[in-house]
Amino acid sequence: MAVQPATLNRRSFVYRELAALGATFREVNGCAVAATLAAGRAAEIAAARDLGLADLSGLRRGGYKGWTALDWLRGQGVAIGENNMTLKQGDGSRVARLADSEAMILGDLAGGSALLDRVEAGWSITGALGAYPVPRPETNFWFAIAGRHSDTMLAKICGVDLRPHRFPDGAVAQTSVARMSAIIIRHDLGATLGYDMIADSAAASYMWTSLQDAMDEFGGRPVGLDAIVALAAETGPA
Amino acid sequence: MKILNCPLNGPRNISEFVWGGEVKEHPALDCTDEQWVDYAVLENNTAGVVREWWYHVPTAYWIIAERNTVTDEIIRTYPARELFKDRVEFPAPAVKP
Incomplete structure (x- = not known):
């Protein structure tokens, strides 16, 4: 509409x-x-x-930054490639590794990202010590x-x-x-x-x-x- | 345009970088004001090969470059963590009465 x-x-x-x-x-x-x-x-x-x-x-888009960010994301089941490369995930999201300490998550063209929904729900400042969300939207x-x-x-x-x-x-x-x-x-x-x-x-x-x-x-x-x-x-x- | 090789991003136009000064040894925490000014403000202005901080603006990434200031030739670039492996702790100063 x-x-x-x-x-x-x-x-x-x-x-x-x-x-x-x-x-x-x-x-x-x-x-x-x-x-x-x-x-x-x-x-x-x-x-x-x-x-x-x-x-x-x-x-939908987002990301995480910090020295533990990539390890924390991997622990959440996110596939991360080499620096300056993007990996497509199972739900259609894409994860771009921007540095040893940062990854950006892009949702699908319908505007959703089951991956980002899940990762954001699982993040807390104490549970993901050293990994900080980047508010890209x-x-x-x-x-x-x-x-x-x-x-x-x-x-x-x-x-x-x-x-x-x-x-x-x-x-x-x-x-x-x-x-x-x-x-x-x-x-x-x-x-x-x-x-x-x-x-x-x-x-x-x-x-x-x-x-x-x-x-x-x-x-x-x-x-x-x-x-x-x-x-x-x-x-x-x- | 002059090209600088970024260890993260590869060869890039020099216009993507900002010069960050000479790489110097951090003085002791109880150094004199003169030693601190020398570290923070004054440059040696060496003629020859120097180590310098350079900042890649699009990625907010600090690197170190070895550059010959006589020929302006960039010899080598590498991540800052090759030199700075350990976190420097700054103890909180004692509260003055």
Whole structure:
């Protein structure tokens, strides 16, 4: 059911920009998420095969930091890979190891994370001594960049080589993007090349605008969450 | 752009890092004010190979780099914990009457 962002306590950091693009919002986790924009689902799926930008800021995410954080998470049954790599978990969540002392957990595209629900319920300051939660839903925006031009577009604003043959699915780059510190994670959607971008929520509008500026020459444009979900459900060639 | 090799993140543009000063030996806790100022503020400004603190901003990660200040060549980078293996405890000062 469509909702107005201002009627909810949580809304995207770029909800005004999304509303100006004709977004239809629906509630996910108590947050207004742009499901589609003015172009509509079918046109946005087609656009995102080439280059699309979507706001996932309403979706579930979190993480833990501290010298015992990784061991504590492993004890909770979380699979953790090498530094700067992401491992997909049984419930569809992804766990990105950011350092020897930090991991970030990203929920699925439906907005849930059974893993994060379980881990958060099991955490206490005394029970997980030295492992501290990182409140990423409030401090970080989360954008998805999809499409066959996304690596070329990102090369304009990021010094790390993100081309698919150098930066495998699940790889993490913690680097400078458009002169801002950001986390980039390769996350292909079905057969479509894709990246997550997570960075300081206070600069969400700046990055949203900067990315559109960088996307212009490739015909890239913002799309709703539904287009990202549809691409992720595909298994054939893009 | 000059490249610095981060032990966590790999080769990165130098613009992602902030210089953090020379690596020095911590003075004794009962050192004089002059010794503390020398440690905290003054730099030796050595011509040659020095060990320096560098901070990778996107990951909030402190590393140590060995750099030749004459040629500006970066010789080696490594995690700070290679040098600083033990936690330094600072006893609470006695409360003055």
